[in-house]
Amino acid sequence: MKMLLNSTLLLLLHFIVKSEAQYSTCKNTCSVEYEDDSKWGIENNDWCIIPDSCFESNTCWASSLGYDCCEGCDIITTDEYGEWGIENGEWCGILSSCSQSTASCWAGALGYPCCEGCDVVYTDNDGKWGYEDDWCGIKESCSATTTKKTTTTTSKKTTTTTTKAPTPTQKCRCQYEACGPGICCGAGMSCVEKDGYAQCEPDPNAELRPATDCEIGPHFGQWCQGCLVTDTQTDGSLWGWENKSPCEIKPYECNEFLNASWEDAEHHWPIGEAKGSTTRYWDCCKPSCAWPGKFEYKTNIKLCNADNSPLLDNNLISGCEGGPTYTCEEQTPWAVDEVTAYGFAAANIPGLTEADWCCTCYALTFTSFPIKGKQMIVQISNTGGDLGEGHFDIQIPGGGFGLFNGCSPRYPEIPEEDWGDRNGGVTSREGCYKLPKSMQEGCLFKFDWFRGADNPEITYVKVDCPKELLELSGCTRMDE
DSSP: OOOOOOOHHHHHHHHHHHGGGGSSSSOOOOOSEEEESEEEETTTEEEEEOOOOGTTOOOOGGGGGTOOOOOOOOOOEOSSOOOEEETTTTTEEEOGGGGGGGGGGGGGGGTTOOOSSOOOOOEEOOOOOEEEEEEEEEETSSOOOOSSSEEEETTTTEEEEEOOOOOSSSSOBBTTTTBBBTTBOOTTTTEEEETTTEEEEEETTOOOOOOTSSBBTTTBBBBOOSSOOOEETTTTHHHEEEEEEEOOOOOTTTHHHHHHOOOOOSSSSOOOOEEEEEEEEOOOOOOOGGTTTSSOEEEOOEEOOTTOOOEEOOTTTGGGTTTSBOOOOTTOESSSSSSSEEEEEEEEEEEEEEHHHTOEEEEEEEEEETTTOOOOEEEEEETTTOTTTTTTEETTTTTTOOOOOOHHHHOOOGGGGGOOBBTTOOHHHHHHHSHHHHHHHHHHTTTTTTTTOSSSEEEEEEEEOOOHHHHHOOEEEOOO
C-alpha cells in the first residue's frame, strides 16, 4: 500500500552507518522487510526494529496500513498483507489469534454461524451446510461427509424438514460502503472494485433488490412512495416527484409497473414499422396548420380566443405574438380505453412537408416503459422548428411551453411557474390542479393513462382520422 526503498540498499546502509543499538523500535508498522537476529521494518525511509508485541496474538497488524482489526474472525479475502474481514461497512484485519482456531467460519460472511458438528445436509455454490436449530456452515476442518438432499432434524421438540440452504438475511451495504464476496449492496447499487477496494456504487442495471436496506436511494435522494417517473438521468436512473421534491424510484417495487406491456393486447389500430420519438408540450399558441395557405383543406382547424370562444378568421395573429388567437381548450388528449388514447400533436415526418402532414392522423405505438404496447392516435395540427425527423410533440396541458408561451397572456391569473418546467412541464398530479380548471383533466392524462412516461419511443403509421378527432379540430383535408 506504500512504496518501499530497495531493501538490499537500505540493509547495506544499515550495517555501514549504524549499529542495531542506534535504531529505534517501529511504532507504526509490523511489516517485516528483513530478518536476521532481529526482525526489521521501515518507517520514514529508515530501518526500525519490529517489536515483539507485533507477534502477540491480539496485536493489530492492520493498523500500520491504516485499518482497524476485526473483532470477529470471518475472513472475506486474503492478500499479501494478510487476511481481511468487513465490520460496520469497513475493511478490517483478521487477528492472528483467529488462525489458532481449528477453522474460520466462512458462513459468517453470509450472515450465518458455523456448525458445532460436521453433519452435512446441503451443498451449494457457497459451501456445505448443516442444520443446528438454524442453518450453519460446515467448518473446513470437518472431514467430508455424505451430503443428504433432504433431512429431518428434531430439536427442542420442533421438527423441521429442510431441502435447501436459506437465502442470506444480512443487511446489504449502502452508498460507498465496503462490499465483497457474500456482502451485497442495497437497491440500485452494485459492488464495484477500484484500486484494490470494493464499494457499493449506484448502478441502474443492478440486480433487483427490495429497497429495505438503505433509508435513502443510491444517489442520496429520498425513495419515492409511488412509481410515476418524471425524469430519467443521464446514467439511466429513474426519478419521480413527490411532496414538492424529487425522489428516486424503487427499482424492485416498481419493476412490474415500469415493465408492464400491452404488446399482446387487442389493438384497434395498425402497428407501424417506422421508428420515432415523442416529447410533450402545451404552449396555447395558434396551431401552425391553422394559417391559410399551409395546405389544401375542406375546413380548417378551429381557433379560439382567450375565453375559448370560436374565431372564424384564420388570418388573425397568434396569441404568442400578441394577437387574439389560441388553441381551443377541447383539443386535449383523452383515454378511449386502457390501451388506446386520442389527441393532437406537432410533428415532423421524414420525406414530407407541412402541406403533406397538416391535419393527417397517425397511430403511435409506444415501445418503451411504462406504456409499452399502448397506442395513441394523433391528428397533426402543428409543426416545430426544433423537431427532428419522425418526432411527434404531443399536446398535453402542463407539458411545458417549449419555444413559445401563449398561456401566460391567455391566463394571466396563473403564475408562469405553475405551468411547470419550460421543457417537460408539471411533475406531479398535484401540479395539474394549479392550472386553469379547463386544463386539469388533460393534464392528469399524463399521470393516468400515460403513466408519467417521459418521452417514450414509438413506431408510427399513417391512418384514417377517427371522427372524434375531426369533430374537435374541425379540420378536414381535400385529399381525404
